[in-house]
Amino acid sequence: MRADYPVKKCDVLIIGGGGAGGLAAVEAAKSGGLKIVLASKGPIGQSGLTPTANGGTAFHGSPQDTFRDMITGGRYLNDQRIVWFMANEIYNAIEKIKDLDIAITRIRDISVCVPSDVLMERLRKAILQTPNIDLLEDVLVTRLIVTDGRISGATALNARTGEFSCITAKAVVLATGGLAGELWTHTSNNPFGITTDSSGAGHGMAHLAGAELIDMEMVQFVPLPANPQCLHLRYFPDFWTGPYLNRKGENIDPNLDSHKGRSYSHQFIQNLCREIETGNGPVYVDKRDSAPFVPTVKIKSWGRRRKLIKKLNIDPHENKIEIIIGAHFGMGGVRANEKTETSLAGLFAAGEMMGGVHGGLRMPGFSFSQMIVFGLEAGKQAALYAAGQQDDPIADDSLVEIEKQNVFQYLQAKEKPVTLVELKKQLNRIMDDAVFVFRDKAGLEHACGAIGEIKKKVSRLSVPGFKRFNLDWSRAIEFSLMVAVAESIAHSALVREESRGFHYRRDFPDEDNANWLRHTIARHDAGQLKIETCPVELDRLAPED
């Protein structure tokens, strides 16, 4: 049977146009002879969270020190093999970045700054200059195709034309970024409240294809400026140190500096939430009595951010700034090993979407370290894997046809149509109410049920019928994947009956090392979500109690 959609063939398909995807493409292309396709839903440098980042890339001294800090910070929930590899590899990875002609600035002895705008500009240039990389921009991958238990490619929608196609590949690298941008009302991921499309769609695709997700309940929340209301700004370094005050002017967390990750820590965010709950809100960051901030290094984008803060009149050195809490980073993600191999043959994961790296808390600067180390590693490993596969993969035509119908049904008129804005608001409300900083059994059970109801309504989503750059069409496709991610977060949170890192259960307020040094594993099995648990391997470092 002849397929009525174009098919593109390659050896390695990389999905995602942020730092991890770009680095994976350049690295995979190095082995030569392989055909690489990089598909990104936006132009490189104009999509994903990488361009929004400060560029801080952390390591805490020696590999042993970095390892210990990450494991104790992550409350022993990290995959220790992954962390050990990362703690040792980060120095090499930073050296490799320098090959791209990027000026790396050293910040004290525990991190460097990799300027995100320069990184993405150089990566795009390198990709365009590499003949065996085919760059597809404004192309949204909609589903992974699995044939005989192995990845065989993916389906894609070209946003510029509305053309649906299939890309076959021997290996696929998922580098689709974070999940914290669209599931909650407030998020640091969306500067000015405008989307970065950090929807977690890649997690959803991996999940539906049968790959395992790990510790999805672990989501980091951070303080954000509450005003101006329509301009929720991304986090700013000045906010790291506080002090944070309640309505009465009392310091909410005098021990802020002793928490690993400071204002990025679960201890601090939980203290902040308690303060608001007991009626002592609103809460503020107020640095009017603090020493003025003197930058020790000069970094262009940091200067721009500082200017913007002043322009918008939200400089905590000049005024007390009201704070709200928003979602920031998913520590959970696609389960992978230190070679970035997932539980699905031929599928690799890199960047924020790769789980197991940070455990219960991601410390500042370690997402760029993760992006660089595992972006490069995924490119290398996927190329090795693809080179070892003799036969060209064949994407199962019936699966591609089903996905084609699924993609195009959004454009059709529906009997009882629901709009994307409406359905997303409903999902956000559920996540805000019950899958936020504080959680409990009753709330999570209700959330699981309510997310199930949303899932049923996805087929009623209806978007305008045009094909060229139809924002709601792409968003509807991603929304159906987001719902699967929300479901896995809520169900995993319900299963973890303890408090650890950013997962806090009111009904189980203590960290329970006797029973819960375990991962939650979310799996899509015969159309059903299943949550299992497995022990954390503590071969290098175990808690003392």
Next chain:
Amino acid sequence: MEKYVNVNIFRYDPDTDDAPYFKSYQVMAPEEASVLVFLDRIQKEQDQTLSFRSYCCGLQNCQSCRMKINQKPLFACLTIIKPGEEITVEPLSFPDRHIKDLVVDAKE
């Protein structure tokens, strides 16, 4: 006090339109906000057929939201409009590299 802004937007879908035209939108504006925020509001609340590059890095790092605002090439994310104001927005380039409405293939 005036609680609206007026936004005139260049519209053209080469698949269905004979020629480009401008469409005017009146948007609720309880307080000042950026052009990008108003475009987002129009697309979500009034007209789902509007296309623009909605991605925002918030730092002038990415160039994604560059468009002509009152004929000047500017960053829509950092161009603030106040209640009562009226603006005209157009794609950075037309017909070269134009895709739809305000969207261009921004890079070579």
